[in-house]
Amino acid sequence: MTEDKKQNIIDAAIQVFSKHGYERGTVSEIANQANIAKGSFYHYYNSKEEIVYDLFKMVFDKFLDSWNTIIEKDISPDKKVELLIDRSFDDIIEMLEEKNVTSLILIFEIMFFLYRKSLKTGKENVIEKYFLKYYDILKPIFEEGQEADIFRQDIDPSYLAYLFFSMVDGFGLHFMMQKDNFDAEKSRKYLKAILLEGLIQK
Amino acid sequence: MTEDKKQNIIDAAIQVFSKHGYERGTVSEIANQANIAKGSFYHYYNSKEEIVYDLFKMVFDKFLDSWNTIIEKDISPDKKVELLIDRSFDDIIEMLEEKNVTSLILIFEIMFFLYRKSLKTGKENVIEKYFLKYYDILKPIFEEGQEADIFRQDIDPSYLAYLFFSMVDGFGLHFMMQKDNFDAEKSRKYLKAILLEGLIQK
Amino acid sequence: MTEDKKQNIIDAAIQVFSKHGYERGTVSEIANQANIAKGSFYHYYNSKEEIVYDLFKMVFDKFLDSWNTIIEKDISPDKKVELLIDRSFDDIIEMLEEKNVTSLILIFEIMFFLYRKSLKTGKENVIEKYFLKYYDILKPIFEEGQEADIFRQDIDPSYLAYLFFSMVDGFGLHFMMQKDNFDAEKSRKYLKAILLEGLIQK
Amino acid sequence: MTEDKKQNIIDAAIQVFSKHGYERGTVSEIANQANIAKGSFYHYYNSKEEIVYDLFKMVFDKFLDSWNTIIEKDISPDKKVELLIDRSFDDIIEMLEEKNVTSLILIFEIMFFLYRKSLKTGKENVIEKYFLKYYDILKPIFEEGQEADIFRQDIDPSYLAYLFFSMVDGFGLHFMMQKDNFDAEKSRKYLKAILLEGLIQK
DNA sequence: CATGAATGAGGATTCATTCAT
DNA sequence: TATGAATGAATCCTCATTCAT
Numbered sequence: 020m021t022e023d024k025k026q027n028i029i030d031a032a033i034q035v036f037s038k039h040g041y042e043r044g045t046v047s048e049i050a051n052q053a054n055i056a057k058g059s060f061y062h063y064y065n066s067k068e069e070i071v072y073d074l075f076k077m078v079f080d081k082f083l084d085s086w087n088t089i090i091e092k093d094i095s096p097d098k099k100v101e102l103l104i105d106r107s108f109d110d111i112i113e114m115l116e117e118k119n120v121t122s123l124i125l126i127f128e129i130m131f132f133l134y135r136k137s138l139k140t141g142k143e144n145v146i147e148k149y150f151l152k153y154y155d156i157l158k159p160i161f162e163e164g165q166e167a168d169i170f171r172q173d174i175d176p177s178y179l180a181y182l183f184f185s186m187v188d189g190f191g192l193h194f195m196m197q198k199d200n201f202d203a204e205k206s207r208k209y210l211k212a213i214l215l216e217g218l219i220q221k
Numbered sequence: 222m223t224e225d226k227k228q229n230i231i232d233a234a235i236q237v238f239s240k241h242g243y244e245r246g247t248v249s250e251i252a253n254q255a256n257i258a259k260g261s262f263y264h265y266y267n268s269k270e271e272i273v274y275d276l277f278k279m280v281f282d283k284f285l286d287s288w289n290t291i292i293e294k295d296i297s298p299d300k301k302v303e304l305l306i307d308r309s310f311d312d313i314i315e316m317l318e319e320k321n322v323t324s325l326i327l328i329f330e331i332m333f334f335l336y337r338k339s340l341k342t343g344k345e346n347v348i349e350k351y352f353l354k355y356y357d358i359l360k361p362i363f364e365e366g367q368e369a370d371i372f373r374q375d376i377d378p379s380y381l382a383y384l385f386f387s388m389v390d391g392f393g394l395h396f397m398m399q400k401d402n403f404d405a406e407k408s409r410k411y412l413k414a415i416l417l418e419g420l421i422q423k
Numbered sequence: 424m425t426e427d428k429k430q431n432i433i434d435a436a437i438q439v440f441s442k443h444g445y446e447r448g449t450v451s452e453i454a455n456q457a458n459i460a461k462g463s464f465y466h467y468y469n470s471k472e473e474i475v476y477d478l479f480k481m482v483f484d485k486f487l488d489s490w491n492t493i494i495e496k497d498i499s500p501d502k503k504v505e506l507l508i509d510r511s512f513d514d515i516i517e518m519l520e521e522k523n524v525t526s527l528i529l530i531f532e533i534m535f536f537l538y539r540k541s542l543k544t545g546k547e548n549v550i551e552k553y554f555l556k557y558y559d560i561l562k563p564i565f566e567e568g569q570e571a572d573i574f575r576q577d578i579d580p581s582y583l584a585y586l587f588f589s590m591v592d593g594f595g596l597h598f599m600m601q602k603d604n605f606d607a608e609k610s611r612k613y614l615k616a617i618l619l620e621g622l623i624q625k
Numbered sequence: 626m627t628e629d630k631k632q633n634i635i636d637a638a639i640q641v642f643s644k645h646g647y648e649r650g651t652v653s654e655i656a657n658q659a660n661i662a663k664g665s666f667y668h669y670y671n672s673k674e675e676i677v678y679d680l681f682k683m684v685f686d687k688f689l690d691s692w693n694t695i696i697e698k699d700i701s702p703d704k705k706v707e708l709l710i711d712r713s714f715d716d717i718i719e720m721l722e723e724k725n726v727t728s729l730i731l732i733f734e735i736m737f738f739l740y741r742k743s744l745k746t747g748k749e750n751v752i753e754k755y756f757l758k759y760y761d762i763l764k765p766i767f768e769e770g771q772e773a774d775i776f777r778q779d780i781d782p783s784y785l786a787y788l789f790f791s792m793v794d795g796f797g798l799h800f801m802m803q804k805d806n807f808d809a810e811k812s813r814k815y816l817k818a819i820l821l822e823g824l825i826q827k
Numbered sequence: 828c829a830t831g832a833a834t835g836a837g838g839a840t841t842c843a844t845t846c847a848t
Numbered sequence: 849t850a851t852g853a854a855t856g857a858a859t860c861c862t863c864a865t866t867c868a869t
Binding site for chain 1: 242244245326329330332333334336337340346348349352353373375376377379380381383384386387388389390391392393394395396397398399401402403407408411412414415416417418419
């Protein structure tokens with residue numbers, strides 16, 4: 020029940036931060052958006068900063084779950100990779116549509132905020148940790164693919180996972196900026212083509 | 222000369238923003254760092270925001286120049302692509318070293334700041350424009366490579382340029398977060414291997 | 424019984440206020456310390472301020488009782504004065520030890536709080552009243568001592584009581600600040616010596 | 626010149642804190658009283674707390690100076706002590722008159738504030754230090770008096786200074802509360818009588 | 828051009844108090 | 849009685865920007 024309220028506030032925070040960015044988004048506006056009093060925000064979070072961690076976890080866990088449903092499928096590893104690209108692509112598209120509260124730009128900003136935080140405080144970098152998690156769930160796919168002679172065997176599967184994810188993310192970044200200049204479906208098709216080709220065993 | 226002073230301020234701003242981020246970096250600290258009075262800042266820039274544009278231009282033009290020196294070389298297109306990856310990689314490494322004032326994280330943040338700005342004001346997205354510039358100088362390489370039967374011909378060269386750049390950028394993003402977990406030289410080698418393989422004509 | 428609960432809350436309040444001072448001590452922390460809910464505090468006290476009066480009374484009545492046991496003894500007036508100094512001294516020492524919840528500093532702060540309150544509201548100064556009570560129970564000792572030719576007769580016994588108490592209090596104030604610089608037992612001895620000498624009839 | 630402005634702010638702060646106490650006195654009201662903008666306060670002081678130290682120093686140095694003028698006089702030590710009591714008494718009276726900005730209660734409160742601060746932070750107790758200073762300038766008087774066979778010789782002169790000051794302060798504390806119940810001049814006379822008698826060599 | 832004092836709007840946070848359950 | 853979520857006024861502090869010198 021308390022969790023419902025928290026979720027309500029997180030949703031509000033996502034909206035506000037999506038609109039203005041973390042620094043420019045105010046607790047007042049979040050409270051407003053969540054239909055609570057300014058002071059009530061502090062019943063659920065000790066500070067403006069604290070909510071970022073919840074927000075981050077929520078978003079990044081959602082991705083994790085989303086990917087896991089693919090990874091658990093009973094299909095070939097290369098098909099899984101293809102589906103993962105598709106899923107990422109769909110997520111990107113969805114987040115770029117205004118109706119969706121979780122904006123892509125916010126996710127990037129949160130990543131940088133948390134990264135900077137860890138640099139300053141010396142505390143653990145939660146982003147780094149989550150990325151490692153992502154790589155870890157991708158890794159078995161590449162291992163399986165290498166064993167099946169589908170994926171190239173000259174690259175350590177950890178690096179395959181890491182580079183694969185890098186590239187998909189990089190695509191998201193540029194597509195965000197260029198969605199008016201490049202066709203989405205073409206982008207998807209070509210991204211898949213290049214990535215798969217780069218990974219396939221000749 | 223005024224341009225010298227401006228450069229002085231830009232350098233200071235890069236240092237300050239690198240350290241704290243744009244929002245948290247203050248005009249006071251920039252003035253301090255530049256050894257001028259706070260008020261003097263406003264002789265050169267009308268606002269804190271204005272300097273971001275100069276800063277952005279400076280950094281992104283430097284990249285443009287850096288890449289152009291490669292593109293103008295008299296070597297094969299695939300070699301050019303390889304050198305471009307190397308150059309990007311070297312830049313990333315350099316920026317991640319503390320001595321360099323231009324921090325990688327700042328560049329990403331500036332991109333997001335300007336992107337958000339354009340979203341809010343509806344004004345032109347300078348990032349989008351610059352990225353298009355980047356794609357444009359890459360495009361001839363891919364065209365040349367396609368004509369020479371080196372690069373795959375099933376993908377529009379504009380898209381090749383755009384996806385190539387996306388992937389290199391994505392790599393920078395993840396490498397920044399993971400530099401303690403993945404070996405730099407291995408990363409470079411594998412990145413090249415995957416990207417080139419993905420682009421090459423079979 | 425309600426009084427038990429109240430006492431429980433007062434004890435908690437003393438702990439909290441001792442630690443942080445009245446202004447900085449919060450109702451939340453008091454409730455916490457008393458193992459009740461924040462809201463329950465208001466079943467027993469109408470406001471944070473109200474508890475100060477109870478707290479004050481409790482502490483100051485304890486002093487009154489403590490002194491009365493001495494005054495009622497069947498000993499000479501000068502001996503009584505000596506014992507009163509000793510008792511005060513012991514109380515001061517005890518309050519300065521950390522284990523004791525009633526800190527000396529808190530007592531002074533409460534005095535000032537209530538004094539200021541009376542200045543602002545024009546309502547009766549409870550501190551003034553209690554001090555008068557203290558003087559009043561001391562007065563008979565001095566009267567008795569004057570009649571017995573022990574204490575000096577050139578000073579009104581009311582003033583003797585008032586000045587005696589002032590000086591003992593002043594000692595507490597300075598000893599609190601200087602407990603690391605002046606030896607307790609020497610202080611006690613000398614305080615007695617000076618005070619008694621100053622009061623004795625030559 | 627900056628010092629003038631600072632003094633202006635200190636004066637305002639004394640007024641405001643005298644009226645409401647330190648915790649309840651607001652930076653806004655200080656700024657108002659000083660006829661400056663709220664933000665300007667922070668050009669001169671980094672925090673509300675910081676000004677307390679200046680304020681404390683100003684007040685306590687003034688006392689120091691005031692006492693020194695007596696100590697430097699070419700008169701007998703017992704006469705000096707008498708004058709010191711008179712001076713303290715006059716200061717107390719003056720501070721209790723409303724027209725004077727430096728209120729007595731504020732001085733006590735500052736003492737407690739700083740004492741508590743030192744307890745919490747473990748940093749040096751400036752009050753303790755200043756009191757030691759006070760004792761130190763009194764000490765030579767008592768030494769001189771002991772040598773001249775005027776003051777009692779059974780008490781260490783440091784303790785004489787410390788106890789003398791304690792008692793005068795204690796008197797201030799009680800007189801503040803009781804000024805309506807006890808005559809000022811009688812109080813002065815009796816205080817002197819007791820204190821001097823207590824100190825004199827028989 | 829240079830300075831830095833002055834401004835004041837704005838934002839995070841605290842906390843005594845209320846009240847529905 | 850007991851609870852603790854909700855409130856919102858109040859407060860400290862920040863900082864981009866202005867402007868008189």
